[in-house]
Amino acid sequence: MKALVAREYGPLDQLELTEVPRPVPGQGQVLVRTEAAAVNPVDLVLVTGGMRDALPVSHPFVPGVDVSGVVEAVGSGVDRFAVGDPVIAWTGVPSGAFAEYALVRADDSAVVRPAALDARRAAALPTGALTASALLDEAKPRAGSTLLVVGAAGGLGSYAVQLAKRAGATVFATGREDDLDYLTRLGADGVLDYRGENVAERVREWVPGGVDAVIDVALAGPDLATSAAAARPGGVLVSPRGGPAEFDCGVTAVYTGTTTPSGRLAELARAAAAHELHIEISAQYPFAEARQALLDFAGQHVRGKVVITF
Ligand SMILES: NC(=O)c1ccc[n+]([C@@H]2O[C@H](COP(=O)([O-])OP(=O)(O)OC[C@H]3O[C@@H](n4cnc5c(N)ncnc54)[C@H](OP(=O)(O)O)[C@@H]3O)[C@@H](O)[C@H]2O)c1
Numbered sequence: 001m002k003a004l005v006a007r008e009y010g011p012l013d014q015l016e017l018t019e020v021p022r023p024v025p026g027q028g029q030v031l032v033r034t035e036a037a038a039v040n041p042v043d044l045v046l047v048t049g050g051m052r053d054a055l056p057v058s059h060p061f062v063p064g065v066d067v068s069g070v071v072e073a074v075g076s077g078v079d080r081f082a083v084g085d086p087v088i089a090w091t092g093v094p095s096g097a098f099a100e101y102a103l104v105r106a107d108d109s110a111v112v113r114p115a116a117l118d119a120r121r122a123a124a125l126p127t128g129a130l131t132a133s134a135l136l137d138e139a140k141p142r143a144g145s146t147l148l149v150v151g152a153a154g155g156l157g158s159y160a161v162q163l164a165k166r167a168g169a170t171v172f173a174t175g176r177e178d179d180l181d182y183l184t185r186l187g188a189d190g191v192l193d194y195r196g197e198n199v200a201e202r203v204r205e206w207v208p209g210g211v212d213a214v215i216d217v218a219l220a221g222p223d224l225a226t227s228a229a230a231a232r233p234g235g236v237l238v239s240p241r242g243g244p245a246e247f248d249c250g251v252t253a254v255y256t257g258t259t260t261p262s263g264r265l266a267e268l269a270r271a272a273a274a275h276e277l278h279i280e281i282s283a284q285y286p287f288a289e290a291r292q293a294l295l296d297f298a299g300q301h302v303r304g305k306v307v308i309t310f
Contacts, residue, residue: 001021001022001101002017002018002020002099002100003017003018003019003020003062003098003099004016004017004064004099004290004294005017005018005062006059006060006063007060007061008059009047009049009052009059010047010048010049011048012048012291012294012295012298013295014047015063015290016291017287017290017291020062020099022101023096023101023103024073024075025073025074025075025103026076026103027075027076027077028076028077028078028105028106028107029074029075029078029103029104029106030071030081030087030089030103030104030105030110031072031073031075031101032069032070032071032072032087032089032102032103032104033070033100033101034067034069034097034099034100034101034102034310035068035069035120035123035310036068036069036119036122036123036124036308036309037064037066037067037068037097037102037308038066038123038124038125038128038306038307039064039293039305039306039307040065040066040128040155041155041219042055042065043064043098043297044294044297044298046061046063046095047061047063047294055093061095062095062097062098062099063097063098064091064095064096064097064099064102064308065090065092065093065097065126065127066089066090066097066123066124066126066127066128067089067091067097067104067123068086068087068088068089068113068120068123069086069102069119069310070084070085070087071083071084071086071087072101074106075106078106080106080107080110081110085112086113086115086119087104087110087113088110088111088113088117088123088125088126088265088269089102089104089111089126090104090109090126090127090258090260091103091104091105092109092258098287098308107260108262108263108265109126111265111266111269113269114270114272114273115273116273116274117269117272117273119309120281120284120307121279121281122269122272123307124279124280124281124307125269125272125279127156127258128156128158128159129159129163129265129268130258130259130260130264130268131156131240131258131259132156132157132159132160132163133163133259134256134258135156135215135239135240136163136164136215137256138254138256139164139236139238140213141163141164141167141168141169141171141213142167142169143168143169144169145168145169145170145212145213146169146170146172146211146213147164147170147171147172147211147212147214147215148171148172148173148174148199148203148211148213148214148215148227148231149161149164149171149172149174149188149215149217150194150199150214150215150216150217150218150222150227151174151216151217151218151219151221152173152174152175152179152183152186152217153173153176153179153182153183153303153304154217154218154219154303154304155302155304155305156240157173157175157215157217158186158280158303159277160215160217161173161183161186161187161188162186162277162278165187166276166277170189171187171188171190172188172191172192172203172206172207172211173186173190173191173192174191174192174194174218175191175193175194176193176194180192180193182303186278190206194218194222199226199227200226200227200229200230204230207232209232210229210230210231210232210233210235211230211231211232211235212231212232213236213237213238214227214228214230214231214236214238214251215237215238215239216237216238216239216241217240221241224237224239224241224243224244224253225247225248225249228247228249228251228253229247229249229251231249231251232250232251233250234250234251235250235251235252236251236252236253236254237251237254238253238254238256239253239255240256240257241255242255243255279304279305280303280304281306282302282303282304282305282306283296283302283307284306284307284309285306285307285308285309287309287310289308293306
């Protein structure tokens with residue numbers, strides 16, 4: 001099969017589309033014929049070796065953690081999926097989605113794709129929506145609560161804004177000027193340009209004491225203390241980036257990442273299929289241009305997700 005392969009840790013331009021053996025599903029695994037795969041920041045660092053101590057990979061390495069496609073073969077002990085099922089999956093760090101066939105685990109990280117959700121949008125769901133949900137589990141948005149999303153127009157942030165609104169919170173969101181109308185369309189009650197405004201000061205014009213929770217999903221982003229300053233004393237900052245356990249302003253911090261609680265990916269897929277959850281795809285590349293997709297993702301402004309189609 002053809003796959004996008006990194007032969008060693010190094011720059012993204014080393015990636016090449018080449019022939020590799022088709023994987024064979026082991027116990028509890030499913031082999032998926034890939035229809036679409038989405039690009040995430042983790043793909044870049046796994047290729048370059050930016051997190052090689054925490055997340056080592058073995059080479060040759062095929063990146064890609066978000067995949068949708070059709071079950072081609074099932075391993076032993078798998079009764080949740082059958083050959084021919086359309087599926088959506090998060091592979092986790094083993095990766096492998098940027099290939100004509102990908103291995104996925106037959107557990108809560110994979111679900112049958114609803115008929116009303118096309119493969120392209122489905123691929124753009126797992127990492128972004130699952131991680132946004134995990135962050136919101138800690139931020140606990142609810143009716144009457146206030147929440148700020150920093151980095152709201154990106155892959156995680158776009159879902160975080162929508163899911164927090166669905167939970168009943170009043171949601172504020174930061175983005176660049178060109179993205180502010182988009183963030184309003186996602187449901188944000190107040191939007192601000194992080195490049196032109198002091199975020200904490202502006203948020204306090206809306207909520208004088210500070211918001212109950214801040215979700216910071218900015219890629220490299222501001223110092224987390226700058227984001228925490230928008231929250232009230234006793235409030236919480238939640239982020240997939242690591243940092244201090246608490247800030248001088250009296251805000252505590254929780255750091256978490258992608259999780260796959262039972263039933264969650266199925267519920268997110270159902271909501272997306274029902275158009276209750278919008279999936280924003282800003283760019284789409286054919287598999288033949290997969291390397292360019294990663295190069296562009298690394299170097300250009302992205303709204304929502306970037307998807308590779310097969
Ligand atoms: N630990 C985990 O399990 C896990 C899982 C998924 C993601 N993550 C991490 O979560 C972060 C977000 O992921 P993603 O997929 O949402 O990335 P993304 O799609 O690249 O979005 C990142 C967002 O950050 C914004 N941003 C960049 N610099 C900013 C700044 N100084 N202030 C405010 N916003 C800024 C970007 O806006 P502009 O485009 O306007 O610059 C963009 O909208 C990444 O660091 C990723 O590695 C961790």
